[in-house]
Amino acid sequence: MRLLIVEDDRETAAYLAKGLKESGHVVDHAKDGVDGLELARGQTYDVAIVDRMLPRMDGLTLVKTMRDEGNLVPVLFLSALSDIDDRVRGLKAGGDDYLTKPYAITELLARVDALVRRRQPEQVQTKLVVGDLELDLLSRSATRNKQTIELQPREFLLLEYLMRHAGQVVTRTMLLENVWDYHFDPQTNVIDVHISRLRAKIDKGFADALLHTVRGAGYCLRAVP
Amino acid sequence: MRFLNLFRTTAFRLALIYLLLFAASAFALIAFIYWNTAGFMAAQTDETINAEIQGLREQYGASGLPGLRQVVIERSSVARGGLYLLANSDQSRIAGNLDRWPDAPTGQGGWVDFTYDRPSLSGSDRRSARARHLELLGGFQLLVGRDVHERREIEDRIESALFWSACITVGLGLIGGLLMSRNVTRRLDVINETTRDIIDGDLNRRVPLSGSNDEFDELATNLNDMLDQIGSLMAGMSEVADNIAHDLRTPLNRLRSRLEVTLMKPASELEYREALEGAIAESDQLISTFNSLLLIARAETGQARENFEELELKSVLTDVVELYEPLAEAKRITLKTSASQAAPINGDRGLISQMLANLIDNAIKYTPEDGMVTVSIRRTGRHAVVEVRDTGAGIPQAEREHVLRRFVRLEASRNEPGSGLGLSLVAAVARLHDAEITLGDAKPGLIATLRFHLKD
Numbered sequence A: 001m002r003l004l005i006v007e008d009d010r011e012t013a014a015y016l017a018k019g020l021k022e023s024g025h026v027v028d029h030a031k032d033g034v035d036g037l038e039l040a041r042g043q044t045y046d047v048a049i050v051d052r053m054l055p056r057m058d059g060l061t062l063v064k065t066m067r068d069e070g071n072l073v074p075v076l077f078l079s080a081l082s083d084i085d086d087r088v089r090g091l092k093a094g095g096d097d098y099l100t101k102p103y104a105i106t107e108l109l110a111r112v113d114a115l116v117r118r119r120q121p122e123q124v125q126t127k128l129v130v131g132d133l134e135l136d137l138l139s140r141s142a143t144r145n146k147q148t149i150e151l152q153p154r155e156f157l158l159l160e161y162l163m164r165h166a167g168q169v170v171t172r173t174m175l176l177e178n179v180w181d182y183h184f185d186p187q188t189n190v191i192d193v194h195i196s197r198l199r200a201k202i203d204k205g206f207a208d209a210l211l212h213t214v215r216g217a218g219y220c221l222r223a224v225p
Numbered sequence B: 001m002r003f004l005n006l007f008r009t010t011a012f013r014l015a016l017i018y019l020l021l022f023a024a025s026a027f028a029l030i031a032f033i034y035w036n037t038a039g040f041m042a043a044q045t046d047e048t049i050n051a052e053i054q055g056l057r058e059q060y061g062a063s064g065l066p067g068l069r070q071v072v073i074e075r076s077s078v079a080r081g082g083l084y085l086l087a088n089s090d091q092s093r094i095a096g097n098l099d100r101w102p103d104a105p106t107g108q109g110g111w112v113d114f115t116y117d118r119p120s121l122s123g124s125d126r127r128s129a130r131a132r133h134l135e136l137l138g139g140f141q142l143l144v145g146r147d148v149h150e151r152r153e154i155e156d157r158i159e160s161a162l163f164w165s166a167c168i169t170v171g172l173g174l175i176g177g178l179l180m181s182r183n184v185t186r187r188l189d190v191i192n193e194t195t196r197d198i199i200d201g202d203l204n205r206r207v208p209l210s211g212s213n214d215e216f217d218e219l220a221t222n223l224n225d226m227l228d229q230i231g232s233l234m235a236g237m238s239e240v241a242d243n244i245a246h247d248l249r250t251p252l253n254r255l256r257s258r259l260e261v262t263l264m265k266p267a268s269e270l271e272y273r274e275a276l277e278g279a280i281a282e283s284d285q286l287i288s289t290f291n292s293l294l295l296i297a298r299a300e301t302g303q304a305r306e307n308f309e310e311l312e313l314k315s316v317l318t319d320v321v322e323l324y325e326p327l328a329e330a331k332r333i334t335l336k337t338s339a340s341q342a343a344p345i346n347g348d349r350g351l352i353s354q355m356l357a358n359l360i361d362n363a364i365k366y367t368p369e370d371g372m373v374t375v376s377i378r379r380t381g382r383h384a385v386v387e388v389r390d391t392g393a394g395i396p397q398a399e400r401e402h403v404l405r406r407f408v409r410l411e412a413s414r415n416e417p418g419s420g421l422g423l424s425l426v427a428a429v430a431r432l433h434d435a436e437i438t439l440g441d442a443k444p445g446l447i448a449t450l451r452f453h454l455k456d
Helices: A010-022 A033-042 A059-068 A086-094 A107-117 A153-164 A172-180 A190-202 B001-006 B008-075 B149-199 B217-265 B271-300 B303-309 B312-330 B347-365 B397-403 B411-415 B420-432
Strands: A001-006 A024-031 A047-051 A075-079 A097-101 A126-130 A135-136 A143-144 A148-149 A210-216 A218-222 B082-087 B095-097 B111-120 B124-136 B139-149 B309-312 B334-339 B344-347 B372-380 B383-390 B436-441 B445-453
Touching: A001 A010, A001 A033, A001 B397, A010 A024, A010 A148, A010 B312, A024 A033, A024 A097, A033 A047, A033 A059, A047 A059, A047 A107, A047 B383, A059 A075, A059 A086, A075 A086, A075 A107, A086 A097, A086 B095, A086 B397, A097 A107, A107 A172, A126 A153, A126 B445, A135 A153, A135 B139, A143 B008, A153 A172, A153 A218, A172 A190, A190 A210, A210 B397, B008 B082, B008 B095, B008 B124, B008 B139, B008 B149, B008 B383, B111 B139, B124 B149, B139 B372, B217 B271, B271 B347, B271 B420, B309 B312, B309 B411, B312 B334, B312 B344, B344 B347, B347 B445, B397 B436
Parallel strands: A001 A024, A001 A047, A047 A075, A075 A097, B334 B372
Antiparallel strands: A126 A135, A135 A143, A143 A148, A210 A218, B082 B095, B082 B139, B111 B124, B124 B139, B309 B344, B372 B383, B383 B445, B436 B445
């Protein structure tokens, strides 16, 4: 995937680029908003990673301008501002996701992957399928190998999110933000317990596990190839 | 110079405008009085003269010159202030009590204002008079008038009295305005001086009160309260700085030492990996502490009030309980909720969720297996009371107050996961929402009680 990083701190940008390249991405770097806009105009990217505060043209203006010009590249904002207001402003300006500094590279990678997938035209789906696990969004029921799985409402949302991002690494923070709409860090890892409960429902008694823990990063739901 | 400054003050300008209005109405009043006194007297004199002329003209018509002459002689001899002169066409005297025709020119309607000499004890007096001239058939001239000397004197008196009273009115108004504005200016000067001192750095100065409980005292009280509030916020901020320094230095030092020691002698790749993973865990801990400190600081300054919205406390609580339910179950702890009534409040959903999460998280963390955590919400009067009760070890009485203070970590919690600032954050969010927080003994265990104001 071809990614654009717009970040004024040279060292941060270098580490970021290294991390992304090692996960198989091609990376271009712009050191300010004006350069970033130039690059975005001349090349089609899969995801743009934009710092909120940039010299010459700040991140918000950059993304607004790109959107006004019809550029629909998914944008991940990076920011040292952690206010809910700042997050809302970022998303309103046309950003697709918002990550507060300091962040874990694994978190960033997971979010970039999620944005890349989102780019593909999303059809109106009524059924999500991963291997022999099926989730019917209309009747709100789940089955694995034709066996019905009883899910609590929140477990349903959790599984739906994991299945929509099947094959990708999903972090605990992503789950907390998207399934619970909480933007804080619970002191104990409550998400782990929710996952193991879900795992007991969908994997227990089956030979192949679908819900995997990715060490140091999060979880991944995928069918064994 | 100070006097000149006084003229520029708003108070003085207001006093001046007031004075002008006052003077205008005073002049209107005076004009009215003058018109009704002096004007009335003059009109009366003229009326009397007109009536008399009418009478004399009729007399002439009825009995001719001899009759008229007779009447003029009769009236002239009666000292009632009436003046008469009957003359030939060349203005030579025929009869009357005036010696000669006056020199003054005849005005409109035949009216003449003139002076004449009246014999008196000391010779003669020059006196003012007003008369009307009538030419009779046959060329005879008749002059009928009145001595208006006293009346003129009274008019002069009234005029000068009015003039002086106008002068006194303006003078007093001017002095009053000056005094009034000087008083206002002086009170404002005190406030300005104090604020200038504060700007210059003397932050402990306060505006003195005059004790009269007027608007100026109210202004001073408000200013002082505002200064106190700013002062306590600043004290809070410097406490934040101190605590950030303290809470971050120690783990930073640990992180640095760990990396340094690893590099001291050659190690296997596995050892390096372990050291680096340890360093990452350590920095995650640091980030978590840092975020908590920032959040507490933000809640303490009251900035977060901008995000307040109407919330249903019950649903916020139910969501958080649901998040922790599996965790409790994994520890075989019963997590019980009792929330029967709706409890609408004004607040920040994110912060209140986090606050409740911290309380429930702590309760589960410090409750041994097979214990119980009870979360309840009830309404008492104007309040919504949230209670989180556990069957854990509790917090010793002596430490309960202490842990709710800003940025306090219990020594014992320093090695637990999390920033250890959980209760400080709870207290800060409570203060932000004007909610009262108390910690009590559940025998055994801890009861944390939050008392929110219900939305009106």
